[in-house]
Amino acid sequence: MSRQVAIVGVGMVPVRKQSADGLRQLGRNAILAALEDAALDRVDALYLGNMLADELSGQKHVAALVASHAGLAGIEAIHVRAATASGAAALRVAYLAVASGQVELAMAAGVELMSGGVSPTPALTRALDAKHEIPYGLTMIETNARLMALYLERYGAHPEDFANFAVNAHRNAVNNPYALFRKRVDLETVNSSRLIRAPLRLYDCAPICDGAAALILCPADRATSFCETPVQILASKVATDVFAVQDRDDPLALEAARQAGALAYGQAGISPADVDFFELHDAFSIMACLQLEAAGFAERGRGWQMAADGEVFCEGRLPISTMGGLKARGHPIGASALYQVAEIVLQMRGQAGANQLSRADVAMTQSVGGAGTTIFVHILAR
Amino acid sequence: MSRQVAIVGVGMVPVRKQSADGLRQLGRNAILAALEDAALDRVDALYLGNMLADELSGQKHVAALVASHAGLAGIEAIHVRAATASGAAALRVAYLAVASGQVELAMAAGVELMSGGVSPTPALTRALDAKHEIPYGLTMIETNARLMALYLERYGAHPEDFANFAVNAHRNAVNNPYALFRKRVDLETVNSSRLIRAPLRLYDCAPICDGAAALILCPADRATSFCETPVQILASKVATDVFAVQDRDDPLALEAARQAGALAYGQAGISPADVDFFELHDAFSIMACLQLEAAGFAERGRGWQMAADGEVFCEGRLPISTMGGLKARGHPIGASALYQVAEIVLQMRGQAGANQLSRADVAMTQSVGGAGTTIFVHILAR
Numbered sequence: 001m002s003r004q005v006a007i008v009g010v011g012m013v014p015v016r017k018q019s020a021d022g023l024r025q026l027g028r029n030a031i032l033a034a035l036e037d038a039a040l041d042r043v044d045a046l047y048l049g050n051m052l053a054d055e056l057s058g059q060k061h062v063a064a065l066v067a068s069h070a071g072l073a074g075i076e077a078i079h080v081r082a083a084t085a086s087g088a089a090a091l092r093v094a095y096l097a098v099a100s101g102q103v104e105l106a107m108a109a110g111v112e113l114m115s116g117g118v119s120p121t122p123a124l125t126r127a128l129d130a131k132h133e134i135p136y137g138l139t140m141i142e143t144n145a146r147l148m149a150l151y152l153e154r155y156g157a158h159p160e161d162f163a164n165f166a167v168n169a170h171r172n173a174v175n176n177p178y179a180l181f182r183k184r185v186d187l188e189t190v191n192s193s194r195l196i197r198a199p200l201r202l203y204d205c206a207p208i209c210d211g212a213a214a215l216i217l218c219p220a221d222r223a224t225s226f227c228e229t230p231v232q233i234l235a236s237k238v239a240t241d242v243f244a245v246q247d248r249d250d251p252l253a254l255e256a257a258r259q260a261g262a263l264a265y266g267q268a269g270i271s272p273a274d275v276d277f278f279e280l281h282d283a284f285s286i287m288a289c290l291q292l293e294a295a296g297f298a299e300r301g302r303g304w305q306m307a308a309d310g311e312v313f314c315e316g317r318l319p320i321s322t323m324g325g326l327k328a329r330g331h332p333i334g335a336s337a338l339y340q341v342a343e344i345v346l347q348m349r350g351q352a353g354a355n356q357l358s359r360a361d362v363a364m365t366q367s368v369g370g371a372g373t374t375i376f377v378h379i380l381a382r
Numbered sequence: 383m384s385r386q387v388a389i390v391g392v393g394m395v396p397v398r399k400q401s402a403d404g405l406r407q408l409g410r411n412a413i414l415a416a417l418e419d420a421a422l423d424r425v426d427a428l429y430l431g432n433m434l435a436d437e438l439s440g441q442k443h444v445a446a447l448v449a450s451h452a453g454l455a456g457i458e459a460i461h462v463r464a465a466t467a468s469g470a471a472a473l474r475v476a477y478l479a480v481a482s483g484q485v486e487l488a489m490a491a492g493v494e495l496m497s498g499g500v501s502p503t504p505a506l507t508r509a510l511d512a513k514h515e516i517p518y519g520l521t522m523i524e525t526n527a528r529l530m531a532l533y534l535e536r537y538g539a540h541p542e543d544f545a546n547f548a549v550n551a552h553r554n555a556v557n558n559p560y561a562l563f564r565k566r567v568d569l570e571t572v573n574s575s576r577l578i579r580a581p582l583r584l585y586d587c588a589p590i591c592d593g594a595a596a597l598i599l600c601p602a603d604r605a606t607s608f609c610e611t612p613v614q615i616l617a618s619k620v621a622t623d624v625f626a627v628q629d630r631d632d633p634l635a636l637e638a639a640r641q642a643g644a645l646a647y648g649q650a651g652i653s654p655a656d657v658d659f660f661e662l663h664d665a666f667s668i669m670a671c672l673q674l675e676a677a678g679f680a681e682r683g684r685g686w687q688m689a690a691d692g693e694v695f696c697e698g699r700l701p702i703s704t705m706g707g708l709k710a711r712g713h714p715i716g717a718s719a720l721y722q723v724a725e726i727v728l729q730m731r732g733q734a735g736a737n738q739l740s741r742a743d744v745a746m747t748q749s750v751g752g753a754g755t756t757i758f759v760h761i762l763a764r
Binding site: 002003022024045051054055057058059060061063064065067068069072073074075076077078079080081082083089092093095096097099100101102103123126127128129130131134236237238239240241242243256259369370373374 | 384385404406427433436437439440441442443445446447449450451454455456457458459460461462463464465471474475477478479481482483484485505508509510511512513516618619620621622623624625638641751752755756
């Protein structure tokens with residue numbers, strides 16, 4: 001009954017520690033780049049992901065603001081959020097809009113400006129529960145550190161087992177012109193990096209940064225009129241978990257990822273073995289590990305081994321973070337999922353440069369809101 | 383191609399100046415009331431409107447938080463915003479979700495807690511442009527005062543001509559158990575009320591308050607299994623304007639309302655004459671007046687006359703704010719549009735009590751994000 005939906009345009013701005021552009025310029029630049037990519041001068045709707053503009057830019061009406069600044073006043077513009085997965089939420093709504101038959105050309109975009117002078121940490125922490133988590137000293141870092149400590153203890157893994165997540169991400173970011181960190185790191189650098197909050201080291205954590213990315217979606221049966229190699233959205237699914245980590249039966253199960261993944265495999269009619277590569281939400285290396293397990297690529301307790309064995313490298317069994325991931329391309333929160341999908345599109349078009357995968361027919365992406373609370377899964381195919 | 387969509391459940395909590403419940407409890411109570419109304423114990427997705435929780439509740443991941451607190455962990459939950467029209471944005475996304483065939487039972491809900499101890503004014507002002515409006519002293523009140531002053535000057539109207547907007551709203555709120563202000567006011571009280579910022583008086587402005595409301599949407603062809611009198615969504619449309627009022631060709635044209643209205647009339651296949659009643663966004667009486675004009679119910683410059691002549695009363699030609707409107711039922715921002723639609727549903731079911739309209743077959747509702755920047759129009763029918 002639903003219309004099939006395809007992606008026919010992508011736009012990105014380079015991720016930076018401190019962009020010369022403000023929030024609205026970043027958003028506009030990504031939007032204009034996506035329009036140019038699809039040879040369009042307009043879309044019908046903009047669904048915009050952003051998490052932090054309230055506090056960091058004093059700006060709450062961001063979708064209309066960015067639409068107007070991009071010269072698109074008039075169009076539908078809606079701001080969509082799910083904390084750190086806000087970009088994926090925008091993609092989800094754009095998908096629903098086109099699938100519904102109500103919108104022909106939809107843009108899913110994301111923008112985040114974290115360098116505006118206000119510390120982003122308090123605003124980021126608001127992804128957690130203001131009553132039952134934050135007053136007890138929990139932050140995103142503290143929560144992920146506890147998850148990693150619990151994991152190490154339960155499964156007898158070592159912090160060094162996770163180091164290849166960062167090595168892989170940095171190796172791939174070198175060849176991505178939009179990436180923040182374009183330098184290789186070796187295992188020793190990762191393993192001796194500064195402890196942020198044990199067992200998390202600096203290289204276990206994605207950086208604070210600025211960025212924006214945009215995608216154009218249209219009905220699949222019109223896609224080739226905009227784009228030579230459209231990318232099909234085979235599945236779009238979302239699930240949530242019990243809000244606070246400590247209230248879950250098993251904090252390491254990442255139940256929402258398991259559930260959203262199972263629904264997405266069902267919608268796409270595929271199994272994990274059919275996935276050629278996986279753009280996951282490596283905001284923390286423990287989160288990457290748990291996603292590999294919850295998505296069915298590794299046994300529980302063994303996700304780290306796919307990194308340790310090099311299976312996640314571009315030449316491995318299941319490449320992840322093929323253009324640098326959140327860790328090294330950067331994690332401009334509300335834009336991150338749009339970067340992930342834009343990179344998948346480049347891989348499927350054969351435009352991924354030195355990181356071009358030999359098999360890039362089917363990809364999965366995950367985005368994580370909060371500490372595993374909201375998980376978006378999209379499966380794409382060329 | 384789209385599925386037809388119907389509303390089969392509504393839930394509201396009483397609007398209060400200071401609720402005894404917190405953000406999550408308000409949201410849960412509205413959700414549980416809507417579930418009970420439709421005799422359901424679960425939906426597939428929650429699209430939640432909220433504007434101010436970031437600053438006022440220190441909480442950014444509100445859709446998942448409210449879903450979890452309502453016992454719905456697992457479901458899709460997405461936070462949807464368009465500043466002061468955030469509730470309508472949630473309804474729009476819920477409509478798209480069901481129309482797409484991807485979601486069977488969707489909840490559109492809204493919650494706002496403004497009494498938490500932090501002044502809401504700075505956060506509310508962030509509906510405007512942080513670069514080109516707020517630094518020049520503009521607030522939502524200042525902007526609406528200027529619009530009203532410009533209107534009075536251009537059309538030779540008088541502030542007293544607007545007084546019946548408040549009289550009507552308060553008259554109708556008396557009979558609404560969920561309304562904040564359940565007392566009549568007369569013209570003299572309105573016209574002698576405190577000047578907030580000339581020409582705006584106290585009774586030209588909707589109050590700061592707490593509230594939550596929820597709707598359940600499903601495919602129209604399944605609606606009668608949940609509800610005796612389902613309400614059909616005949617049209618759902620959104621348009622934006624150039625962001626800042628001073629940059630528009632004609633600040634009094636409310637161009638986004640005209641455009642979204644025209645699109646909605648087209649989708650529904652009706653004209654203004656077919657609309658039995660109109661739940662509009664009377665956050666300020668000037669905004670109510672401009673909406674009557676932009677939606678085609680009054681000539682430009684004559685919207686106030688529909689109030690002055692009593693045409694907007696429940697017994698008039700085009701009843702508005704039939705359960706009190708934003709002015710007297712209250713304007714808990716992210717929930718307001720859901721209250722509007724819930725009230726339309728009650729009218730169409732014949733459950734509007736003393737305010738029951740004699741003709742309630744077709745209704746329009748508008749919600750305004752910012753100073754006329756984003757306008758949502760929904761047309762409903764029984």
